[in-house]
Amino acid sequence: MCSTEIGGTPENTPVTKTPVIAPVSAVATADIARKAEHRCLSALSTRALHTATLEVTRPSVTNSPDGGHDIDVVGSSEEVKELVGTMTGIEPEKLKFLGSDTNTGKINVRIDVKSGKTVSADMIDNHAANSSRSPTFHVHLLLFTNPELKITKEAQKKLSQQKDSFENIGVLIDVVQPEGLKRIETENKARALSADHEASGQSESEPK
Amino acid sequence: MSTSLNLVIYQRNGDDLVEEGMRTARCEQIPLSTLNTIREKFPSQKRNIYYDGAKEDFFEIDYFARDDVPKIINWLRIIFNNLLIHEYKLLNSEADTPFSQPKDSNLTLFNNLPSQRELDPTSVAIAKFRILISLIDIFSEMQAKYVTEPGAILKLG
Numbered sequence: 001m002c003s004t005e006i007g008g009t010p011e012n013t014p015v016t017k018t019p020v021i022a023p024v025s026a027v028a029t030a031d032i033a034r035k036a037e038h039r040c041l042s043a044l045s046t047r048a049l050h051t052a053t054l055e056v057t058r059p060s061v062t063n064s065p066d067g068g069h070d071i072d073v074v075g076s077s078e079e080v081k082e083l084v085g086t087m088t089g090i091e092p093e094k095l096k097f098l099g100s101d102t103n104t105g106k107i108n109v110r111i112d113v114k115s116g117k118t119v120s121a122d123m124i125d126n127h128a129a130n131s132s133r134s135p136t137f138h139v140h141l142l143l144f145t146n147p148e149l150k151i152t153k154e155a156q157k158k159l160s161q162q163k164d165s166f167e168n169i170g171v172l173i174d175v176v177q178p179e180g181l182k183r184i185e186t187e188n189k190a191r192a193l194s195a196d197h198e199a200s201g202q203s204e205s206e207p208k
Numbered sequence: 209m210s211t212s213l214n215l216v217i218y219q220r221n222g223d224d225l226v227e228e229g230m231r232t233a234r235c236e237q238i239p240l241s242t243l244n245t246i247r248e249k250f251p252s253q254k255r256n257i258y259y260d261g262a263k264e265d266f267f268e269i270d271y272f273a274r275d276d277v278p279k280i281i282n283w284l285r286i287i288f289n290n291l292l293i294h295e296y297k298l299l300n301s302e303a304d305t306p307f308s309q310p311k312d313s314n315l316t317l318f319n320n321l322p323s324q325r326e327l328d329p330t331s332v333a334i335a336k337f338r339i340l341i342s343l344i345d346i347f348s349e350m351q352a353k354y355v356t357e358p359g360a361i362l363k364l365g
Contacts, residue, residue: 029211029365030240067237116365118267120257122214125232152267153259154227 029115036115036145037070043181044073044083044111046188051079053106068112068130072137080107084139084172086187087180099138099170109139111176117146119175121154128162131173140166143176151175210237211365213343215350218359221261225359228260233360234349236342243364245317246343249283250276252364270364272347274355277362281347288340290315295333 041058048054054075073080077100078092085092100107112127123142131140151159159175166173215234218225252270259265272280294315318336327335346362354360 030244033211033240120267120269121227121230122216122232122235122363126212126214126235129235150267152227153265154230 032115033113037113039145040111040113040143040181041071043184043188044071046192047083047184048073048075050188050191051075053079054083067133068127068140068142069110069134070113071111073109073111074106077105077107080109080139083184084109084141086183087141087143087176088172088174089180090172090174095172097167097170098172101136101138107139108137109141110134110137111141111143114142114144115146116144117148117150119144119149119151119155119159121152121158124155124158124162124175127175128158128166128173131162131166131171138171140171140173141176142174143181145178145181147178149178151177210239211243212236213238213243213346214363214365215346215354216361216363217354217357218257218361220359221258221263224258224263225255225361226258226260226263233354234346236346238339238343241319242317242339242343245319246272246280250280269361272362272364277347277351277355281344281351284340284344284347287315287317288344291318291336291340295336298329298333 037058041056044054044056048056054073057072059069059072073083075083077098081092081095081098084090084095098107110131112130114123119142127140127142131137134140159173162173213236214232217231217233218227219229220226250272253273254268254270256266257269259267318339350360350362
């Protein structure tokens with residue numbers, strides 16, 4: 001079983017010993033990464049449309065180092081826990097340990113979007129380091145969009161250790177698998193259909 | 209959009225590398241366009257990393273070849289000097305267009321940073337130096353501390 005890491009192209013690349021790769025793949029990767037960010041932004045913004053408090057922002061559109069801040073979400077404790085629960089598969093009631101902003105009572109979420117095929121152990125190390133450097137956030141998600149995603153054994157082990165460690169300070173650190181984003185998109189579609197249905201029902205019942 | 213350049217120490221198993229028990233020595237976030245420019249001159253390589261000693265599951269990584277590391281350090285140090293000269297000239301010029309792209313071909317390392325159009329020249333210069341120093345630091349750490357460690361890899365992404 002093989003999966004391809006972030007730096008490569010998303011297509012199935014044949015595994016050979018030490019081939020030289022064309023630099024153009026980095027350009028392709030940049031475009032794939034940009035599109036993955038926009039897909040997440042779109043799904044989260046549509047979600048926010050149906051909530052009372054969620055605000056979604058993209059802190060930086062430059063290609064300068066951003067410390068893993070691709071998308072930020074802020075909102076009420078209830079709505080953020082519901083969103084995080086949908087993305088991660090964690091029951092919202094199991095997120096009681098989450099802290100919130102002492103002034104606003106809101107929860108701040110940092111999302112780092114990745115388009116590669118593999119969650120490797122060094123990525124979890126870096127995600128934990130970026131999370132420590134963003135102390136005003138309560139949720140740190142490494143969100144993957146590639147449907148062929150694989151999490152290595154060592155990455156899973158490190159993630160589990162880091163989750164326990166961050167939970168002790170009221171912070172959630174986790175990986176969102178592509179199904180998590182898909183669940184948000186599916187819920188968005190269902191809400192849109194329901195809204196359309198309600199609108200058409202209302203117009204039919206309106207007096208002519 | 210940026211990616212990371214990671215100095216990772218994998219476990220060795222014969223001629224193969226294994227992720228179980230790995231350590232991350234250093235991680236630097238670098239703009240993709242900058243890494244792409246380095247790869248044009250020093251193409252990255254691919255190799256397999258096994259999940260564990262059973263060597264059944266593996267993933268593929270891109271990395272900079274060990275033999276290229278001293279050459280990359282020398283090249284980056286030349287760019288550092290060129291950047292100093294370029295920024296000094298820029299600081300002392302009265303040109304209306306302070307964001308002109310550098311003529312020195314090596315300084316294309318810093319082209320395509322959209323922030324250059326949004327920030328003042330000093331902030332742009334600081335960003336360029338920060339990226340360049342991050343690169344010099346991680347390649348130098350690899351060369352200084354891990355040159356004899358076969359499990360040490362400069363992994364992209």
